[in-house]
Amino acid sequence: MKNFEVSRATIGRIPMYLKYLKDTKHCTENISATIIAKALSLGEVQVRKDLSAVSGAGRPKTGYKICDLVSSLENFLKLDQNNNVVIVGAGKLGRALLDYTGFYEYGLDIVAAFDKNVTKLEKSNSNKPIYSVDYLEEFLSKNTIKIGIIAVPADCAQEVCDKLVLCGVRAIMCFAQCSLNVPKTVNVQYENIALSLAYLNKKN
Amino acid sequence: MKNFEVSRATIGRIPMYLKYLKDTKHCTENISATIIAKALSLGEVQVRKDLSAVSGAGRPKTGYKICDLVSSLENFLKLDQNNNVVIVGAGKLGRALLDYTGFYEYGLDIVAAFDKNVTKLEKSNSNKPIYSVDYLEEFLSKNTIKIGIIAVPADCAQEVCDKLVLCGVRAIMCFAQCSLNVPKTVNVQYENIALSLAYLNKKN
Numbered sequence: 153m154k155n156f157e158v159s160r161a162t163i164g165r166i167p168m169y170l171k172y173l174k175d176t177k178h179c180t181e182n183i184s185a186t187i188i189a190k191a192l193s194l195g196e197v198q199v200r201k202d203l204s205a206v207s208g209a210g211r212p213k214t215g216y217k218i219c220d221l222v223s224s225l226e227n228f229l230k231l232d233q234n235n236n237v238v239i240v241g242a243g244k245l246g247r248a249l250l251d252y253t254g255f256y257e258y259g260l261d262i263v264a265a266f267d268k269n270v271t272k273l274e275k276s277n278s279n280k281p282i283y284s285v286d287y288l289e290e291f292l293s294k295n296t297i298k299i300g301i302i303a304v305p306a307d308c309a310q311e312v313c314d315k316l317v318l319c320g321v322r323a324i325m326c327f328a329q330c331s332l333n334v335p336k337t338v339n340v341q342y343e344n345i346a347l348s349l350a351y352l353n354k355k356n
Numbered sequence: 357m358k359n360f361e362v363s364r365a366t367i368g369r370i371p372m373y374l375k376y377l378k379d380t381k382h383c384t385e386n387i388s389a390t391i392i393a394k395a396l397s398l399g400e401v402q403v404r405k406d407l408s409a410v411s412g413a414g415r416p417k418t419g420y421k422i423c424d425l426v427s428s429l430e431n432f433l434k435l436d437q438n439n440n441v442v443i444v445g446a447g448k449l450g451r452a453l454l455d456y457t458g459f460y461e462y463g464l465d466i467v468a469a470f471d472k473n474v475t476k477l478e479k480s481n482s483n484k485p486i487y488s489v490d491y492l493e494e495f496l497s498k499n500t501i502k503i504g505i506i507a508v509p510a511d512c513a514q515e516v517c518d519k520l521v522l523c524g525v526r527a528i529m530c531f532a533q534c535s536l537n538v539p540k541t542v543n544v545q546y547e548n549i550a551l552s553l554a555y556l557n558k559k560n
Contacts, residue, residue, distance in 0.1 A: 158558065160551065244448060244452035245452040247448055252449075252550070254533055258550050258553065259554070299560075341552060346464065349441065351364050351367055353464065354362065355527070356503075
């Protein structure tokens, strides 16, 4: 796996490549970018670029060894690692995310949610635990969590963020409309659906 | 209002400027970028750049006339126009969006949701209507809708999209993980929260 920056668009296509390579019965050990591109209705140049960013270039004439390519793509998505995620804030959005199955294809596992209005353990529709937020620190000390999703109102977001950071979470996705103060070692990504919609509205 | 492309980051700050200009009691008719920047803890260069993109440059020494600046910012967000939005798909995500209040500050009004599992009119927690999807076309013919949000599973997304486009919707935000076929006159924006999370995970 190469370490240079890979675009969001490329990352978005990796699950598609993986699905094709693993689900389709291939008659040969090797596969070419041309065949993959054709099967997935993608441009050949794009497929070559994506795969070379993630796995290195295929061999002339023979292309990629399928099993190696699958390993490279899986390693890239860190499917072999713990990619556990917690959500703080189990309102409608938090619960929607908790039960959303689309995270698995990127190797991400949302393991639990926490909410201040939950006093005793609840279960989501897909049987995932929703704990009281009072249990957050204890949970984080017992489990290795890679990403924390903040889905609480803006006025509680910093407090939640501080707890996550203090307990060792180094990547935070924030749905609250606020600006979080975090140490430089912590990555924060803001998701603002209202802003996306406003942006779409401006383009029209 | 200038017509060149304004960045997403600038659009994201407009509600903050508007709120400050409208909510704060100002002793003067005019206000400078310096004062705005200080009040909102923003860089002065950034404020000047934002305001000049939306409203033109302030006058030397006097700055901006507050009432004109408010009008420019409101016009920019099209607050004076109909910015009605419908959601198709009233699962957890659809309902979370329907009741989310953060859209108003961008002048966007989510007026109704539609779902195939809804047979008679339901109301959301914030009292917004959720209709059967069979009523979608009739609703669109009676109401001017600027944006359609697709929050149905991927395998129904194209069908929903076709209905929206046929009924005159020209901007679509799609939460389904698929690629939509639309005429060139229609803008589609894809929202993929799983991909955002995967991207955050790769950065760490």
